[in-house]
Amino acid sequence: VGVTKMGRARGDASLVRDRARRRPSLLTRIKNDRMLLLLMLPGVVYFLVFFYLPLLGNVVAFEEYLPYLGFVDSPFVGLDNFANMLSNPDFYGALRNTLEISLLQLLLYFPAPIGLALVLNSLISIPLRRFVQSIVLLPHFISWVIIVALFQQVLGGDGALNSLLRGHDLATFNVMTNPGTFKFLVTSQVIWKDTGWGTIIFLAALANIDSSLYEAAAVDGASRWRRLWHVTLPGIIGVTILLLILRLGNILSVGFEQIVLQRDAVGAGAGEVLDTFVYWHGVLGGDWGLSAAVGLVKGVVGAVLVLSANRIAHLLGQEGIYR
Amino acid sequence: MIRMAQRGAARPVWMERPTGVGRGARAVVLTVVVLVVLFPFLTVLSTSLSSEQELTAHGGFVLFPIHPTLAAYQAIMAGGIVTRAVTVSFGITTVGTLLSLACTAAMAYALSRPVIGRRPVLLMVLFTFLFAPGIIPVYLVVRQLGMLNTYQSLIIPTLVNAFNLVVLRSFFMGVPRDLVDSATMDGASELSILTRIMLPLSKGVLAVIGLFYAVAYWNAFFNAILYLNDTAKWPLQLVLRLYVLQGQPMPGTADVVQGTEMPAPQAIEMAVVVIAVVPILLAYPFLQRYFTKGVLTGAIKG
Numbered sequence: 070v071g072v073t074k075m076g077r078a079r080g081d082a083s084l085v086r087d088r089a090r091r092r093p094s095l096l097t098r099i100k101n102d103r104m105l106l107l108l109m110l111p112g113v114v115y116f117l118v119f120f121y122l123p124l125l126g127n128v129v130a131f132e133e134y135l136p137y138l139g140f141v142d143s144p145f146v147g148l149d150n151f152a153n154m155l156s157n158p159d160f161y162g163a164l165r166n167t168l169e170i171s172l173l174q175l176l177l178y179f180p181a182p183i184g185l186a187l188v189l190n191s192l193i194s195i196p197l198r199r200f201v202q203s204i205v206l207l208p209h210f211i212s213w214v215i216i217v218a219l220f221q222q223v224l225g226g227d228g229a230l231n232s233l234l235r236g237h238d239l240a241t242f243n244v245m246t247n248p249g250t251f252k253f254l255v256t257s258q259v260i261w262k263d264t265g266w267g268t269i270i271f272l273a274a275l276a277n278i279d280s281s282l283y284e285a286a287a288v289d290g291a292s293r294w295r296r297l298w299h300v301t302l303p304g305i306i307g308v309t310i311l312l313l314i315l316r317l318g319n320i321l322s323v324g325f326e327q328i329v330l331q332r333d334a335v336g337a338g339a340g341e342v343l344d345t346f347v348y349w350h351g352v353l354g355g356d357w358g359l360s361a362a363v364g365l366v367k368g369v370v371g372a373v374l375v376l377s378a379n380r381i382a383h384l385l386g387q388e389g390i391y392r
Numbered sequence: 393m394i395r396m397a398q399r400g401a402a403r404p405v406w407m408e409r410p411t412g413v414g415r416g417a418r419a420v421v422l423t424v425v426v427l428v429v430l431f432p433f434l435t436v437l438s439t440s441l442s443s444e445q446e447l448t449a450h451g452g453f454v455l456f457p458i459h460p461t462l463a464a465y466q467a468i469m470a471g472g473i474v475t476r477a478v479t480v481s482f483g484i485t486t487v488g489t490l491l492s493l494a495c496t497a498a499m500a501y502a503l504s505r506p507v508i509g510r511r512p513v514l515l516m517v518l519f520t521f522l523f524a525p526g527i528i529p530v531y532l533v534v535r536q537l538g539m540l541n542t543y544q545s546l547i548i549p550t551l552v553n554a555f556n557l558v559v560l561r562s563f564f565m566g567v568p569r570d571l572v573d574s575a576t577m578d579g580a581s582e583l584s585i586l587t588r589i590m591l592p593l594s595k596g597v598l599a600v601i602g603l604f605y606a607v608a609y610w611n612a613f614f615n616a617i618l619y620l621n622d623t624a625k626w627p628l629q630l631v632l633r634l635y636v637l638q639g640q641p642m643p644g645t646a647d648v649v650q651g652t653e654m655p656a657p658q659a660i661e662m663a664v665v666v667i668a669v670v671p672i673l674l675a676y677p678f679l680q681r682y683f684t685k686g687v688l689t690g691a692i693k694g
Contacts, residue, residue: 098508104582105507112499113513115551118537119530120520126529139536188421193403203680204426210672210679212611214632218665219432221637222439227658229435232453261428280404287406318522325527326613330637344527351528352618364526372523 130365134357150362160363162338163346166252170323170342173256179316181260182267183309187301189268190275202272205265213326216258221245224254245331248339255327270312271305278304310387318375321367343367433669440464440662447656463655464663474664476624477631480543481610484627485671488547488609493602496557501586503557504564505572520554531618545619546612546627553608556601563597564590600682603675610671628668636661 099106125140130150132143154160185205192198208216223229224244231241244254282300291299325344332340341349343363351360382389403409434455439447441460447453468474503510503517530549539545567590575585591598613629620626626634634640641657655663 095508102507105502105505106509108498108582108586109502109507109513111495112552112557113516115495115548116516116520116554119533119549119551120525121516123525123529123533124523126532127526129529129532134532136535140532185425188418191418201422201426204429206680207676208429210607210611210676211669212613212629214611214613214629214637215665215668218632218636218661219436222435222662222665223432227453229431229453229455232450265429284404284406293408322524329617330613330633333638347527348618352531357528357532361526361528364528368524368526375522 127361127365127368129357130362132358134361136357146358150358151366153359154362154366157359159337159341160346163341163343166339167321167323167342170252170255171320173252174259174323175316177256178260178263179313181264183271183305185264186268186271186275186305187297190272202265202268205268207265208262209266211262213324213330216262217327217330220254220258220261246334248335251331251335251339255323255331258327259324267312270308274305274308275301307388310382310385311389314375314378314382314389317378318371320374321370436662436665436669440659440666442656442659444654444656444659447658461655464659465667467655467660468663468667473631474628474667477626477628478667480625481628484543484546484612485606485609489602489606491547492551492553492556492605492609493598495552496560496601496605497591497598498586499552500557500560501564501582501590503561505582517554517557527618534619540619541622541625542619543625546615547609549615549619550608550612553605556604560594560597560601563594567593596682599678603679607672607675607679628664632664632668636664 093101128140129143131145131147132140133146133149134140134143189198189201192201211219221228225231226241226243226245231243234241244250247254278300283296286296286300321343323342323344325348328340328342329345329348332345334340337349344367347360347364347367350356350363354360379389435453438454438457441462441464442454442457443459443461443463446457446459469478503514534540534545534549539548571589571593572585575589580588611629612627613633616627616630620630
């Protein structure tokens with residue numbers, strides 16, 4: 070109380086001075102915050118050099134990039150690289166493979182964590198649930214090189230499956246080198262690696278559902294399936310849509326590491342995707358302009374898809390990823 | 393019964409008794425899932441422990457070796473390309489994790505305080521979630537910085553992970569303001585608030601983020617395949633690819649184990665896989681605890 074009285078007694082002139090002191094000049098503020106600014110400096114420099122500089126570096130897509138001339142001095146060629154991209158049959162092959170793998174993942178991988186989360190959530194024994202969860206989460210932390218090696222060990226020419234088939238005098242087939250089944254192979258690898266990881270977010274959403282809703286529904290005579298339909302599914306639809314939006318933004322990225330490791334085993338016809346196309350034509354082939362153009366199109370399409378899917382989610386009354 | 397209720401494991405009264413079919417179906421699904429995850433690890437381990445005769449006798453595939461041998465491990469750890477790759481990977485993982493953790497924590501702390509320029513920097517970080525600059529421009533930047541074929545190229549281009557940064561910042565924001573304010577009142581500098589108050593309070597989340605970085609560096613393949621031509625600098629993941637996936641014969645292993653019988657090439661390959669997996673398995677219990685208990689899920693949901 071005393072403080073307020075004193076403040077009132079000081080009069081208008083000192084209030085004005087107070088306000089002036091509250092907004093010090095830019096230079097003073099920088100000086101006052103110098104320790105904090107110093108702390109964030111390495112991180113800021115990192116983002117500028119390895120994110121925003123490359124973002125500008127996308128001008129390569131409009132240049133005939135010559136390494137000894139650099140970003141700035143290489144001759145500008147307008148949309149030539151994009152025209153080359155559109156007249157390159159390999160590009161369409163890579164695009165088709167990418168979209169097919171993405172679609173397969175959407176159909177086969179995307180629902181898998183939801184199903185597993187529902188099964189785990191229905192378990193009454195907490196220790197059992199924890200046990201299964203800790204097993205299925207493990208593959209997420211295993212590198213792609215090892216995952217491909219594991220699959221080779223099970224499904225490859227000398228693997229478990231074929232030695233079983235040989236043991237029973239049946240015809241063998243090497244899944245790892247078969248172009249026809251390649252897309253199912255990479256999808257099944259994604260399912261193996263990330264289904265457990267994907268359940269985390271759904272289990273969190275399921276745990277957030279108010280259990281009194283289930284109780285009320287049960288009292289009203291709803292069967293377990295009706296409760297699943299009317300209580301559980303509305304409880305996870307928001308997070309499902311959020312993940313669908315993110316998935317849509319990545320529709321043109323199907324995992325560079327995973328594909329680059331296996332592309333040679335099945336050949337470029339079945340195994341080339343946009344990211345490996347960029348790698349082969351750019352980093353290995355030196356066709357910087359063309360591959361930067363493909364990369365730029367990929368990035369722009371991804372961002373546009375996320376933004377418009379988010380808008381659609383809002384129109385449908387869902388939260389989306391941001392407001 | 394009472395004990396079950398205390399552990400929160402009892403069926404609520406309104407829930408029907410599970411049907412036999414439902415229980416059976418769940419048991420089958422979970423058993424299959426667990427086996428599908430574990431089986432590949434088991435076959436790799438068994439193969440790495442098998443001898444040449446045992447492998448040839450069983451057509452190249454052994455599930456439970458009768459006479460397990462460590463010859464394959466002795467062969468690859470006795471110097472030579474795998475030993476060197478393991479050393480490189482350990483070095484990159486250690487240095488990279490420490491650097492990443494330091495930069496991430498420092499930046500996250502600064503962004504959790506009312507520092508000048510906070511909004512634009514935060515926007516700058518969040519924008520990276522929306523748009524990826526592409527492989528080629530990043531490669532050209534790394535090359536123009538003269539980092540091709542250096543160990544730095546395995547660390548610096550992935551130094552700060554925006555997601556980890558955001559998680560750590562929101563954790564710092566959650567620390568009661570009174571703590572920071574009273575320390576400021578006592579004349580503590582921002583640096584000592586970070587090192588004496590914030591970091592000790594966030595040991596748990598720092599450990600998880602550190603493990604995330606460590607796993608990423610240990611598993612890293614993308615940076616190495618893009619930026620390293622010099623095979624002498626290759627980390628373990630690239631060596632794995634060359635000798636295990638592409639089936640090149642491994643040099644420098646034949647003459648190392650003297651007086652014993654040469655281990656089977658397949659056993660050697662699988663031993664390399666095991667060596668690459670073991671550090672992950674050691675870190676895994678710590679990582680997994682945070683997820684099954686739902687510590688980070690709040691942060692993940694945003």
